[in-house]
Amino acid sequence: MSRRxxxxxxxxxTGLQVSHSHRRTKTRWLPNLHKVRALVNGKVKTIKVCTRCLKAGKVQKVV
Incomplete structure (x- = not known):
């Protein structure tokens, strides 16, 4: 299941967390995703959408 x-x-x-002593460890920053029931090609489908797309109105939610 991809986080996309x-x-x-x-x-x-991906990137590096840098401590005060400059020790570096690998880290991942994940997008803020929500599972949303949306209308896709005339059918109801559950998709993962980031909050920026939800706020922009790029997704038509189904109630």
Missing amino acids: CEICGKGPW
Whole structure:
């Protein structure tokens, strides 16, 4: 199960956490995803969408 927005394709970022003593450890920043029942091609489908796409109105939610 991928952690990727099905609308814009936003996925996890990788990088390094740097401590005060400059020790570095690998880390991942995950997108803020929500499972939403949405209308896709005229059918109701559960998709994972980031909150930026939800706020922008790129997804038509089904009640």
